[in-house]
Amino acid sequence: MLVLSRRRDSAIQIGADVEITVLGIQKGRVRLGIHAPDDVLVRRGELSPLAGGNYPHAASAARPVVKARRPR
Numbered sequence: 435m436l437v438l439s440r441r442r443d444s445a446i447q448i449g450a451d452v453e454i455t456v457l458g459i460q461k462g463r464v465r466l467g468i469h470a471p472d473d474v475l476v477r478r479g480e481l482s483p484l485a486g487g488n489y490p491h492a493a494s495a496a497r498p499v500v501k502a503r504r505p506r
Contacts, residue, residue, distance in 0.1 A: 445455040452474060457465040468476055
């Protein structure tokens with residue numbers, strides 16, 4: 435696992451097509467913005483069947499659980 439420290443409004447690039455930006459930090463919570471192509475599946479970790487979450491519907495989900503919103 436790669437562990438990075440980032441400040442608000444800083445970004446991390448993953449490959450050529452995925453960018454994760456720290457939008458805000460408050461009360462122990464971090465808000466992240468994710469820019470990714472539509473064919474990249476983005477799920478919260480607790481919903482991923484690989485994470486062993488207790489969500490039986492997660493394994494059968496055919497569509498992304500979290501859809502990235504594009505800025506207008």
